[in-house]
Amino acid sequence: HAFNAFAPAGDVSGELVYVNYGRIEDIKKLEELGVDLTGKIAISRYGKIFRGNRLKNCEDAGAIGVIMFSDPLDVAFNGTDPANVYPNTFFLPSSGVQRGSTFLGDGDPLSPSWTSVKGAYRQEINETANLPKIPSQPIGYGDAERLLAVMGGAEVPDEWKGAIPGISYRLGPGFDDDHQGWKVRLVVNNFLDDREDNNVIGIIRGEVEPDRFVVLSNHRDAWGYGAVDPSSGTCAMMESARILGSLVKAGWRPRRSIVFASWAAEEHGLMGSNEWVYDKIHKLMNRAVAVINTDICVSGDILHPSASPSLKSVFVEAIKNVPSTKDRSKSYYEFLKEYYKNDETPVDNIEDKINILGSGSDHAPFAYYAGVPSLDYFFDIDKQKYPESTGGYPTYHTGYETFFLMDHLLDPGFKLHKTCSQISLHMILQLAESAILPYQPLDIVKELGKAFDTMEKENVTKTLRDNGAGAAFDLMKESFDGFKLAVDRWTEKRNNIKKNDALGDPISQRIFNDQIMLLERTFLLPQGLPGRDNYRHALFSPAKFNSYAGAAFPGLSDLLHGVSKLNGEEKVLRFKEVRKHLSDLMIVFRQSSSWLSDEIEI
16 A cells, blocks of 8 residues: 555556666766656655655656665665564565655645635646656565666666665666566556545643643654654653643643644645644734644654754753653753764754754744744654664654554653653743743854855855845845844843843733744745745745755755756846845845834834
8 A cells, every 4th residue: 555645647668767866966967977867767765855856856857757665775774684674673674665745835735825624715636736747656675676686777876876685776777688678667546535634733721821822733644553653743742731731630821822733634745734824824923932843753762853943942951851861860961962972073062953944744834834933853863873874764654663663672661752742841831931932033143144154165155246146145144234133132132131030011021022922924925935935934944855954045045056057048037036035035134133123113
């Protein structure tokens, strides 16, 4: 029953071409090597990027179908012998097949940007963008071996080689001398159907500010048994609800409301959360404090956080108050500081290891459409112990994601699950109980400062100046400097208020909290990013060509992608778009600075 959701039904035959991970750079490398994908069936290993981007990249290069498999190099680091894979270890056996969606969008594909409720207009499938147009089928590496073993063409570059035993990885197209004239027939029997599903929402009503709320969320649908994704996260959320519920029974109420959300249909494109955001957009943009999302809690044993920059400090404060799972005499913060000293890229500040949020889970519509600061975290594979890991966990979305895997291999005794719940509880209580909301806008400035440094180092600013966008960039940077100054002033004011306890009355407190709570909304572009109206956050949004990854200044990155290949009028028009977007960013920083000011400007 393994399939790639939203890949169309099809029956195609053609020669086989190996495309590595199917990234943009892989397709470009094939072109350099003289291998044409037009009319061919691509065979690609999973990893590095979202499978929907992989399918789209191959489709754009002319492929008529794609076969995806998990290579042992990425999912069986210690080899493929039975002793080295499930059920003896957490590594994937040869029959493991990763399922998953290929839709390059979020929410109901037939109601983009509006909520899919009964009676709402829904467009036709042929009117819907971002659905793949070529068939795709996932297989296990045992089946992939049968195909790769007889492929012809030149050997692949060394960095493209996988680890299926006895296989000489070749580019194709086609097959070896003993199998000339052979073709691969790819038959996909997928079908699209309308099904109704529901979110499940629970609420602890706040006592002082019941109209302000913090959301703790997880989805409950799975590609198979789902012991890791999503049930480890579901377990932690339910435990947090149980703990807080027992406090409510004893008479406690939080200052602000707490919402527990179990999302429907996440695996088919974050449907439950997106549709809820579209339906509640005005309430969320005016009343939501933050979202803590635990899609997965346990897929390894090292904490891996991603966050809106303003919430980094909330996460750090939480792990300072939770014991380490490795050494109970230390906090998890102390453990991570020691751990990162041995990392491939050592850091002094744990904040530097907290990534910008990408997409791929239910925090995305809150952070990038509604402008609600969000945070997602989980225990990941130890990259120091397994440096071969390219992201994800070996049994991801396969039939081997079982209770046995969790109970015997990943988290015997469920200690990591307990820690996951404790971290959630600490963050919820910081956000729901603090008199002054604990956002840190300085971390927004720091993250953007890194992005400006990267632009300079990678000659982005030179490219802009060489193509007539230098003046627009300078104005945008000048506006950012004004925003930075406004953040410094606001931070100084907040520190003085805390020091002198200067917000005694509830009205002043509400005014001050609303100012910082709603700051993130000033980063939204009403029309969305260039070419991506469902992503409105101008400063931090998922990368266009890998929706799992987050990026600063995503619109600028999108517009400059592939610009070196453009010529003549096409290039002139692209840089006209770039100047327009730089103007949008300048205005965003100007308006954000104004928002943080106490002056009524005319």
